[in-house]
Amino acid sequence: MDSEWICQDEDIRIVGCKEFIEATINAIELIRLTYAFIEMRKHLKCIRQSNSSYAEPRGKQPTYWVGEPTWKSDVSWYASTIVHDACHIVLYYEYQVCLLGVRFTLPWYWKGATPERICMLWQLTALEQINAPDYMKSHLVMQIVHPYHHRIPFKDANWTL
Numbered sequence: 001m002d003s004e005w006i007c008q009d010e011d012i013r014i015v016g017c018k019e020f021i022e023a024t025i026n027a028i029e030l031i032r033l034t035y036a037f038i039e040m041r042k043h044l045k046c047i048r049q050s051n052s053s054y055a056e057p058r059g060k061q062p063t064y065w066v067g068e069p070t071w072k073s074d075v076s077w078y079a080s081t082i083v084h085d086a087c088h089i090v091l092y093y094e095y096q097v098c099l100l101g102v103r104f105t106l107p108w109y110w111k112g113a114t115p116e117r118i119c120m121l122w123q124l125t126a127l128e129q130i131n132a133p134d135y136m137k138s139h140l141v142m143q144i145v146h147p148y149h150h151r152i153p154f155k156d157a158n159w160t161l
């Protein structure tokens with residue numbers, strides 16, 4: 001049975017099991033004062049437990065869906081993935097255009113190799129700002145050089161170390 005928690009300061013809904021909510025509150029607590037989070041979180045409205053990890057900017061509540069391998073990993077790492085996926089949502093809104101009354105965002109502006117690199121750079125900034133261990137940062141730098149995360153289907157995507 002899912003529970004729900006509204007993170008008052010941040011106005012973010014957290015939906016999932018108790019353990020998930022606790023892990024997410026801890027992760028937000030760790031990054032909430034970082035520049036990376038403050039810049040990237042503006043469109044993020046919901047963080048929700050799922051089987052895999054991906055951002056869904058469309059709909060009333062832009063959501064970061066989070067799989068267990070991600071939220072059960074180290075709290076610093078989990079926190080950095082919130083910045084990463086919030087960044088995809090920011091890109092989605094920043095590159096939204098309106099044509100004949102229809103709002104849309106061309107997919108390569110918010111997902112694909114280049115957006116992936118942008119999101120990973122913001123994630124790296126978050127890791128820097130919370131003094132995360134070097135191995136986490138080098139793990140990420142390897143992926144910035146050779147991004148592959150965007151090629152994994154949504155249903156299988158997770159952030160593992």
Ligand SMILES: [Zn+2]
Pocket residue numbers: 084085088116119149150
């Ligand atoms: Zn990504």
